[in-house]
Amino acid sequence: MNTESYFNHPTFGMLFLICELEDNEELFTTLYAQRLFFVVQQNKKNMVFEPITRMDARMKVEQRLRKVRRLGPSPQLDALQALYKRTFQ
Helix, strand or coil, rough: CCCCCCCEEECEEEEEEEEEECCCCCEEEEEECCCCEEEEECCCCCCEEEEEEEHHHHHHHHHHHHHHCCCCCHHHHHHHHHHHHHCCC
């Protein structure tokens, strides 16, 4: 099953979830242009949006890929690799 997650930001519009980076930390991009990237950190009281460059976003996804690869082959790895290719290549 393929699920997609979106977030409606009041300034930047619809944001698309690229991947989870760590616990309570996710990488989002603008839905249509995929030019602006944000690390979103969530806690019990609020959400913090940190804008990052495309290169920083790419490095964060590469780090996530390395972590998932260490766990061995999985559907999550296949999905993350496909998403990486679609977004950054």
